Amino acid sequence: MDLNKVRIVCFDADDTLWANEPYYQEAEQKFCALLESYLPQHTTAQELFRTEMQNLPLYGYGIKAFTLSMIETALRITDHHAPADLVDKIIGYGKVMLDQPIELFPGVTTVLQQLSHRYRLVIATKGDLLDQERKLKKSGIAAFFHHVEIMSDKKDSDYHKLLGHLDCRPEQFVMVGNSLKSDIMPVLAIGGYAIHIPYHMTWAHEVIQDPVEHERMLTLESIDQIIQYFQ
Amino acid sequence: MDLNKVRIVCFDADDTLWANEPYYQEAEQKFCALLESYLPQHTTAQELFRTEMQNLPLYGYGIKAFTLSMIETALRITDHHAPADLVDKIIGYGKVMLDQPIELFPGVTTVLQQLSHRYRLVIATKGDLLDQERKLKKSGIAAFFHHVEIMSDKKDSDYHKLLGHLDCRPEQFVMVGNSLKSDIMPVLAIGGYAIHIPYHMTWAHEVIQDPVEHERMLTLESIDQIIQYFQ
Numbered sequence: 001m002d003l004n005k006v007r008i009v010c011f012d013a014d015d016t017l018w019a020n021e022p023y024y025q026e027a028e029q030k031f032c033a034l035l036e037s038y039l040p041q042h043t044t045a046q047e048l049f050r051t052e053m054q055n056l057p058l059y060g061y062g063i064k065a066f067t068l069s070m071i072e073t074a075l076r077i078t079d080h081h082a083p084a085d086l087v088d089k090i091i092g093y094g095k096v097m098l099d100q101p102i103e104l105f106p107g108v109t110t111v112l113q114q115l116s117h118r119y120r121l122v123i124a125t126k127g128d129l130l131d132q133e134r135k136l137k138k139s140g141i142a143a144f145f146h147h148v149e150i151m152s153d154k155k156d157s158d159y160h161k162l163l164g165h166l167d168c169r170p171e172q173f174v175m176v177g178n179s180l181k182s183d184i185m186p187v188l189a190i191g192g193y194a195i196h197i198p199y200h201m202t203w204a205h206e207v208i209q210d211p212v213e214h215e216r217m218l219t220l221e222s223i224d225q226i227i228q229y230f231q
Numbered sequence: 232m233d234l235n236k237v238r239i240v241c242f243d244a245d246d247t248l249w250a251n252e253p254y255y256q257e258a259e260q261k262f263c264a265l266l267e268s269y270l271p272q273h274t275t276a277q278e279l280f281r282t283e284m285q286n287l288p289l290y291g292y293g294i295k296a297f298t299l300s301m302i303e304t305a306l307r308i309t310d311h312h313a314p315a316d317l318v319d320k321i322i323g324y325g326k327v328m329l330d331q332p333i334e335l336f337p338g339v340t341t342v343l344q345q346l347s348h349r350y351r352l353v354i355a356t357k358g359d360l361l362d363q364e365r366k367l368k369k370s371g372i373a374a375f376f377h378h379v380e381i382m383s384d385k386k387d388s389d390y391h392k393l394l395g396h397l398d399c400r401p402e403q404f405v406m407v408g409n410s411l412k413s414d415i416m417p418v419l420a421i422g423g424y425a426i427h428i429p430y431h432m433t434w435a436h437e438v439i440q441d442p443v444e445h446e447r448m449l450t451l452e453s454i455d456q457i458i459q460y461f462q
Contacts, residue, residue, distance in 0.1 A: 058329050060361030064295040071302065072322055075315050084311040087318055091303055098289050129360050130291030130383040152361040 001218050003193060003229055005171045009115055010162075012177030013125040013132065016223070017108050018139060021201040023100050024066065027093045031070050034086060038077050048073045049204055056205075060152050062128030067094030098131060102138040107224030112144040114227055120146040124162060124175070126154055126182065154182040156189045163190070176226060180208040188214050197223055232449050234424060234460055236402045240346055241393075243408030244356040244363065246430040247454070248339050249370060253432060254331050255297065258324045262301050265317060269308050279304045280435055287436075291383050293359030298325030329362055333369040338455030343375040345458055351377040355393060355406070357385055357413065385413040387420045394421070407457060411439040419445050428454055 014020030028048065032041035039047070051069045059065035070090045074082045115121060121144050125132050132150045136142050147166065151158050163173055170191030177183025178199040185208070187194045196212075196219045220226060245251030259279065263272035270278070282300040290296035301321045305313045346352060352375050356363050363381045367373050378397065382389050394404055401422030408414025409430040416439070418425045427443075427450045451457060 058326060059295060060359070064290060064293075064299060068295060068298060068322065068325070071318065075319050075322075078315065080315040080319060082315045082318075084306050084309065084313045084315075084318075087302065087313075087315075088306050088311060091299065091306075094299070095289060128291065129381060133383050150360060152364050 001193065001216065001229065003174060006174045006193060007119060007172045008122055008166060008168050009119045010122040010124050010173060010175045012179065012183045013123050015178045015199040016176060016197060018102050018104050021199065021203055023097050024203065025201060027097055030093055031090065034089060035074060035077055044077060047077055061126045063094055063097045063131055064128055067091065102135050104139060105223055107222065109141060111223055111227060112141055115230060116144045122146060122166065123148045124151060126151055154186060156186045159186050160190050179206045180212050181206050184212060184217060188216055195220060195226055232447065232460065234405060237405045237424060238350060238403045239353055239397060239399050240350045241353040241355050241404060241406045243410065243414045244354050246409045247407060247428060249333050249335050252430065252434055254328050255434065256432060258328055261324055262321065265320060266305060266308055275308060278308055292357045294325055294328045294362055295359055298322065333366050335370060336454055338453065340372060342454055342458060343372055346461060347375045353377060353397065354379045355382060357382055385417060387417045390417050390421050410437045411443050412437050415443060415448060419447055426451060426457055
């Protein structure tokens with residue numbers, strides 16, 4: 001893949017620069033265990049996902065939306081007989097998530113350091129505004145980025161808008177991310193380049209069943225491998 | 232006040248272009264009435280405000296944060312004996328708010344139409360990302376704006392960053408808004424101009440007790456009065 005024309009390297013944040021999905025799955029496991037006397041854990045997980053999908057157009061992405069959906073699911077599963085302590089615990093799970101530590105994936109700082117000399121680096125991430133800002137601050141890598149875009153969604157039109165904002169043509173833009181659905185396919189669709197670095201956990205909503213192949217796309221195992229493509 | 236150098240007119244959105252605080256106060260009144268058998272309504276309102284202030288650093292602004300704080304307050308007030316139906320109702324209040332209609336204040340469209348010929352118009356607003364985008368879309372005035380900035384806070388440093396992003400000097404920037412604390416004082420502090428249009432309802436967190444006077448600040452009664460200052 002020839003990245004000669006690229007001048008902006010755009011990174012997804014969650015599960016690309018640092019772990020995020022494990023914190024959601026940990027909270028979900030605690031949530032399902034909490035409701036075990038009402039419903040098998042696997043069924044509770046399905047119910048939670050159903051609530052999340054119903055609420056997505058109204059709540060959007062992020063931990064506050066997830067917390068509200070957990071509470072709503074608990075009320076439904078217990079047929080509105082959930083003890084208040086249970087709701088209290090769920091609120092606590094959400095707060096723990098919002099206070100999660102940020103551990104950068106191995107090689108992230110080196111990669112950003114090397115690329116920042118020759119490219120404009122950008123972050124494009126979904127989620128709660130304040131939460132994503134806080135994570136970036138905690139990460140210690142904010143200074144490498146020319147621009148941080150916190151987006152309510154990552155569809156073709158959202159990337160189109162981002163490129164307009166960055167005054168950048170699609171062939172000058174490469175997106176690095178873990179989600180085929182949110183980071184890779186929409187960027188390929190508008191004519192940009194994409195580097196897919198799968199993470200071992202993927203939220204069901206982001207899962208794409210069919211394999212994706214494209215001449216403007218690379219798949220790598222870890223972020224430190226991207227450097228060789230920018231020589 | 233001489234606005235000759237101004238090239239960017241920046242508007243706050245909630246309670247400046249359309250009503251917002253009344254929806255919060257309506258939800259709060261329903262919430263306090265719901266808990267009347269546990270605590271006098273006025274005390275519940277104080278408890279809710281206390282919870283909101285405690286959660287602000289973690290949750291930030293917006294309806295999802297407000298809903299989570301209502302639930303937490305209800306659990307505390309009822310000493311964790313809140314019936315699940317009560318929590319369910321609170322979630323419903325939040326969803327109604329997220330689906331609220333947008334009614335522009337009188338004169339808004341005319342003002343934007345007239346100013347858009349000679350100035351770059353910008354929106355700077357706090358709140359949930361998706362919710363603010365949805366309100367702007369519903370409002371029908373999105374096309375007038377060159378840029379929309381949804382901010383996690385509106386302090387001096389946030390405006391400083393916005394101006395950097397807009398490539399605009401402070402004396403080229405005027406902010407129009409209803410909140411002295413969030414729209415007016417920080418903009419004056421960094422050297423910009425400010426037009427204060429008070430709204431009849433103000434959230435306790437935004438209230439400034441002392442009157443503000445400044446040579447780069449105007450106070451007007453309604454938004455249609457701003458046109459005469461841009462002749």
